[in-house]
Amino acid sequence: MNSPRLIEKMENNLWMVRSGESGYLFEKFMEQNIVAIGWNEIGDITKKLDLEDLKHKIQTSYPTYKISQVNNFAGQIFRFKNEFKKGDNVITYNPETRHYTLGKITSNYKYSAEKEFNHYREVAWEKTIPRDNFSTRTKNTLGSVLTIFKITGNAWEEILGKTRTATSSGSIEDDAEEEVEETLDLLKENFEAKSHEFIKDKVQALDWEEMEELIAGILRGMGYKTILTPKGPDRGVDIVASPDGLGLENPRIKVEVKHRQNAMGASEIRNFIGGLRPNDKGLYVSTGGFSKDAKYEAERSNNPLTLIDLDLLVHLIVQHYDQFDPDTRSLIPLKRIYWPV
Structure with missing residues (x-):
């Protein structure tokens, strides 16, 4: 033995x-x-x-x-x-x-x-x-x-x-x-990489309503005003963002938020694109990412359309965090840390 x-x-x-x-x-x-x-x-x-x-x-x-x-x-x-x-x-x-x-x-x-x-x-x-x-x-x-x-x-x-x-x-x-x-x-690269993944963990832990609030808060931090659509059948739109908050001034951005583990496929992207009007811009947020075919559908869309996966979402959070309102910050509490250069 x-x-x-x-x-x-x-x-x-x-x-x-x-x-x-x-x-x-x-x-x-x-x-x-x-x-x-x-x-x-x-x-x-x-x-x-x-x-x-x-x-x-x-x-x-x-x-x-x-x-x-x-x-x-x-x-x-x-x-x-x-x-x-x-x-x-x-x-x-x-x-x-x-x-x-x-x-x-x-x-x-x-x-x-x-x-x-x-x-x-x-x-x-x-x-x-x-x-x-x-x-x-x-x-x-x-x-x-x-x-x-x-x-x-x-x-x-x-x-x-x-x-x-x-x-x-x-x-x-x-x-x-x-x-x-x-x-x-x-050390800095390691710290940044680990911080990025831990922020992703925090985002992933949000429920679907909090996720919609987070996306709306990011857009407000970027200078837009937002409307969250009523709960229930939303015909593929969860948030409308625009300069006036009413969707009457351009750019008018329509946002779909999917908070799930599975990647979005081409059919979901086609359905979303089908609901956009000629002057609409589109944002499709999926914490589960996107398939290759889904990315191809977004690239060939006649309406400008940006796909946001979890990595890009965290980059947007970090980039615009200083402009977040208190309600949005409370969803993902972060602390600034200074590093020598």
Whole structure:
């Protein structure tokens, strides 16, 4: 029989690999069954390469990088190539739907100059987990802006639904925190990314009536006056915004708000567009995001139409928060924090 310590060493690592800025590569990760990283300019690193050689490649390929950036990026690339193992667990995030997808790495490091992202590993994706299912502590762990990092301790247990095997002494041994050369810029990026996700959590926790009030409050903060339509069948319009508050002066903006987890499809967007008059502008807010076909329908609309997902909604909240009235601020209470420059 294996000793507890030997069993513990057999447990596979869990890695986060981010799917690009704002998750723009997420669908490609899913469709191609891969995880991948950028830095294409460094070329093929299939052959054995130590960390110092990798740093030199990065400095040569990206001469505008600061030393701290070179060190951080080299560490992430080195891990992706050398420390990831077949059978390790990997997780990535779709910020639009607020879901994490978990899978198993099924290949060694691969390089292809023909792919959009040259450095990749094949993955068997297994399941999707809503962000809301995780504790605040795990959400905080997952909030790092690093492209790649190792997930350990309680977050490892919660994501994989396992308990770490006890050591021979009978205690649970958590891995130490990853040591990263944290410059002021990196700390700021991490802080901003985590704050952005926690604001999304607060928005997601609102009920549908509060969500409509929030959207109306954002528009008022942007200088419009708003009318919320009566509850009940609204024929696809929840809010009307205009300079005079009556919808008589242009621009007249009609707003539909959908506060749900599922992405809106093309049919919902077509129905909304069908209710717009020639001079109307449209806003369609969906906290569950939008399908590709829905985005296509919005682009081809004869009426100007903007789709607002949860990420864009949080950007608007932060951008216009100082202009919010007290009722709107009470829905999403935020505190300003100053950062050295």
